[in-house]
Amino acid sequence: MFYIYCPYCGEHREEEEFHNHGQAHIERPKDPDSCTDEEWGNYMFFRKNPKGLHHEIWVHAAGCRKFFNVTRHTVTYEIKEVYKMGEQPKVVAE
């Protein structure tokens, strides 16, 4: 059971109030029409799947309904930091 801090509500809440939305910081290609099939496929489907630190998006679905980023360890499940959309993580893998 995760106990997640929502940076907008300023409170810790239980996991059930949130949904996970997968890998964070995926940038949509600036000019999609000129993408190769490989570039578009990579953007759409290929994901980092690390055993270790992972930057991911969560949404406070049953709360403020805002999206934010979480850096979490995928083995210990420890949440290292929570930061707002548009910000960069402070805790990064080596």
Added chain:
Amino acid sequence: MQQYSGFGLLKHSLSHHENWQRVWRNPTPKKKYDVIIVGGGGHGLATAYYLAKEHNITNVAVIEKGYLGGGNTARNTTIVRSNYLWDEAGRLYEHAMKLWEGLSQDLNYNVMFSQRGCLNLGHTLQDMRDIERRVNANRLNGIDGEVLDAKQVNEIVPILDCSDNARYPVMGASWQPRAGVARHDAVAWGFARGADMRGVDLIQQTEVLDFIIEDGTVTGVKTDRYGDIMADKVGCVVAGHSGVMAAKAGFELPLESHPLQALVSEPIKPILDTVVMSNHVHGYASQSDKGDLVIGAGIDSYLGYGQRGSYPTIEHTVQAIVEMFPIFSRVRMNRQWGGIVDTCPDACPIISKTPVKNLYFNCGWGTGGFKATPGSGNVFAASLAKGEMHEIAEPFSMFRFHNGALIDEHGAAGVAH
């Protein structure tokens, strides 16, 4: 290697069953193999077995970091079915089903395959439309299936709540009579024994740390216990850790690894003689020969390698089971566990060449790999042997995520396995 038989059982009873041969050797690896399989789960062992049996390639090693069949092979809910919607997936799973039907004889090892049928329940009008579409597609592909209404479902499973009082009343189901369950450990052990007796080296307690790649071609693997072991071809069948292994080989896969939980109850008297699955209320159950109810549901939503899951997911699963089977409400749960499943965006596996020459991946089975074990091993072995993908495996290339030829099986596979 000794053959197993009723007569053998009688003979060994005279010596109090103390003189059975070891089922497989525990060899020290050679310096070089024709093929190395990374991962000694069901799919990896099946691959080694069919390489030796059907393609006469016996200079093969299976390298496993833990013990044989100790990952998802030991953690799944043992359901076998082949009622998938699309032609490509139907062919693959039906190929496996045909092998299941003769597997105990073929392996001379009782995998306890029991074709007790499988119901996929429909609770909404859209569910029933999807079920009709899927059953029709199955029958056109030579896969058995029937559409049942709620009354017929209740005749097969009297303890299922098919009344109008349920929160999500059962409207009907698809019914595959040839589906069923098998003894998961026996499948791994049977394939391991069959491979070993044909000369395959099963190397346990040995982790593959990295691939040896020269000029874009794989030439071997680095291990923690035996140093470098060379190979002409390497097949990687590591389920949840496929993404980690792919990163070592220098490429990404369209996979995300999630915890998938299951639980079993205390053993009870026979009460459920088939498999019941519901995508809508999100749970499924069967009863093992030992008597425990084997229960599963969906994956945890987040990425994880922890082999454990969230309490809310278990709670949700148990709610679904009690919704379907009110009579189970006081059954106590005995054990709960999690496995790491590598899910693919289109809910179909990847059986494929990779950007690295002579390195092949068999992964992405997500929540439903067990049912495909013999078929997956069979087509992967054929692909490794010939250097060209088997025709059934061909559509499951990892490059389908670049050319767009996805096989969207979320309807038949996305939730319930």
